[in-house]
Amino acid sequence: MNTQALNTRNFCENCALVDSCISNVDKKSVIGTQSRRIYHKADSLFSAGHTFDALYVLRSGSAKSSITSRVGDEQITNFYYPGDLLGIDGFDTGKYTHTLCFLETSSVCRIGLGQLDSALANSYHVRQKLLRSMSHALINEEQLLLSISKMTSEQRLANFLLDLSNGFKLRGLSGKVFDLSMTRVDIANYLGMAIETISRLLTRMQDQGIIVVQRRQIQLLNETRLRFTLYDEDDPQITFVPKSINCTNLATNSL
Amino acid sequence: MNTQALNTRNFCENCALVDSCISNVDKKSVIGTQSRRIYHKADSLFSAGHTFDALYVLRSGSAKSSITSRVGDEQITNFYYPGDLLGIDGFDTGKYTHTLCFLETSSVCRIGLGQLDSALANSYHVRQKLLRSMSHALINEEQLLLSISKMTSEQRLANFLLDLSNGFKLRGLSGKVFDLSMTRVDIANYLGMAIETISRLLTRMQDQGIIVVQRRQIQLLNETRLRFTLYDEDDPQITFVPKSINCTNLATNSL
DNA sequence: CGTTCTATTGACATCATTCAACGCCGGTGG
DNA sequence: CCACCGGCGTTGAATGATGTCAATAGAACG
Numbered sequence: 001m002n003t004q005a006l007n008t009r010n011f012c013e014n015c016a017l018v019d020s021c022i023s024n025v026d027k028k029s030v031i032g033t034q035s036r037r038i039y040h041k042a043d044s045l046f047s048a049g050h051t052f053d054a055l056y057v058l059r060s061g062s063a064k065s066s067i068t069s070r071v072g073d074e075q076i077t078n079f080y081y082p083g084d085l086l087g088i089d090g091f092d093t094g095k096y097t098h099t100l101c102f103l104e105t106s107s108v109c110r111i112g113l114g115q116l117d118s119a120l121a122n123s124y125h126v127r128q129k130l131l132r133s134m135s136h137a138l139i140n141e142e143q144l145l146l147s148i149s150k151m152t153s154e155q156r157l158a159n160f161l162l163d164l165s166n167g168f169k170l171r172g173l174s175g176k177v178f179d180l181s182m183t184r185v186d187i188a189n190y191l192g193m194a195i196e197t198i199s200r201l202l203t204r205m206q207d208q209g210i211i212v213v214q215r216r217q218i219q220l221l222n223e224t225r226l227r228f229t230l231y232d233e234d235d236p237q238i239t240f241v242p243k244s245i246n247c248t249n250l251a252t253n254s255l
Numbered sequence: 256m257n258t259q260a261l262n263t264r265n266f267c268e269n270c271a272l273v274d275s276c277i278s279n280v281d282k283k284s285v286i287g288t289q290s291r292r293i294y295h296k297a298d299s300l301f302s303a304g305h306t307f308d309a310l311y312v313l314r315s316g317s318a319k320s321s322i323t324s325r326v327g328d329e330q331i332t333n334f335y336y337p338g339d340l341l342g343i344d345g346f347d348t349g350k351y352t353h354t355l356c357f358l359e360t361s362s363v364c365r366i367g368l369g370q371l372d373s374a375l376a377n378s379y380h381v382r383q384k385l386l387r388s389m390s391h392a393l394i395n396e397e398q399l400l401l402s403i404s405k406m407t408s409e410q411r412l413a414n415f416l417l418d419l420s421n422g423f424k425l426r427g428l429s430g431k432v433f434d435l436s437m438t439r440v441d442i443a444n445y446l447g448m449a450i451e452t453i454s455r456l457l458t459r460m461q462d463q464g465i466i467v468v469q470r471r472q473i474q475l476l477n478e479t480r481l482r483f484t485l486y487d488e489d490d491p492q493i494t495f496v497p498k499s500i501n502c503t504n505l506a507t508n509s510l
Numbered sequence: 511c512g513t514t515c516t517a518t519t520g521a522c523a524t525c526a527t528t529c530a531a532c533g534c535c536g537g538t539g540g
Numbered sequence: 541c542c543a544c545c546g547g548c549g550t551t552g553a554a555t556g557a558t559g560t561c562a563a564t565a566g567a568a569c570g
Contacts (some may be wrong), residue, residue: 069401075404075405088390092387092393096395121382122376132347135343139352144345146322148400148403150328150447169373192400230326245316
């Protein structure tokens, strides 16, 4: 399985992601990255329990990460696209807790922990970038949590499609027509629902003229209506019931 | 509201948390912390949208953090106990995304961002500690996700009680008898279920002789049985169905 | 000592899962 | 080239776990 095209460089200064990539945020001290090889669908980059020895940046393709409970249940925690940072779950225990698995042919840049740490010590921008990425990952997870525990399945799916669309737009691709790199099973797992429900909802949305589904290809016909399902659909007038948890909002910041 | 006892020091070298606290992980360069004041129940430390200017360490008491969706739904993302790091959600955008709210009389140590960054630049241990904490927070969130999307309400509640018990044990308190500092509403929100369900489950567990509930006080009578409900209860023989997501487990780590 | 917050309990409604059958597509081997 | 097979996706019917609504009561708070 090492027969793949293997491409090892010391610096990725002409990577397409050059501006957003943690290796390049500090122009004065580019982090050397190694081991840029090609992975294929269903290959894994690392598995839960493996020694944490590097972070990775996804260069091309797409991937998913998942955790496993003691009972054997798996939960997909995220999908990744080019530019995303992989492996930050490893800092906690020194072992990866995620299993990272590619959804299609993909490539990554590897940043060894030693290199990373010296970059952190030397560059404010690298520190900023890493902390920001990790904070972002956390918030992302919490948004997912919010959607799973507070939204109907239809809203979750709509939200998911809009998120994907946004991600593609940000990467300069079409937010109107795109391909899902993950299976229905993956989506269902990620959103905490049954694949049958996904199927039914997709066809219903199609019947309503909101989207067009052809296998893995999705076309958004009416983004406004899609976005609208996120609000309480029964109630045309968007009622902002704050539903607030008891918390005095003094928010006496600092001192 | 500034009438509270106000206690400002430069260094917290004799804090009870001295060993685990990020301010003290590097004995050679203790981070100066400021503004140790007393907060009360329902006070908030910061709110979503406020400028991110500091991290905090919870010194005493307990707290919860929550995020709010555009529709006004709130989701509690975590409960905090002494030693926990607060505010790491702020790195992403430079504003807090959480609202942090105390559940009882509490105190914190404040670590300004400037101080933090110089400590990060100078100390490997501080870098390690911060990254570890953030990674841990991420994993924690994902465990919650897993439990919400893959477990029954009974299992979620059992899991929650066991987690709390563990936390108290780790802090040298009793894991058998403890007080919930949060309301049923908070628990329900956190676990993604209705308060009525919490109520019913608690009384059922009590009827089964697994726990004793008296308002906020919980006593674990039979921890083994509680732990056992986490597995598929129908099936006495624990069946480890791996339920694996399609992912070749080559896990060709590094290269 | 009333008002409000918190918690409990019952009856009922419902959304989503589960079970089951089937169709489609791509790959593989004869 | 065709037939078979397995993975993926769709659809229908029945079930059930959990939420919603409603009534009540105790504790906390001012």
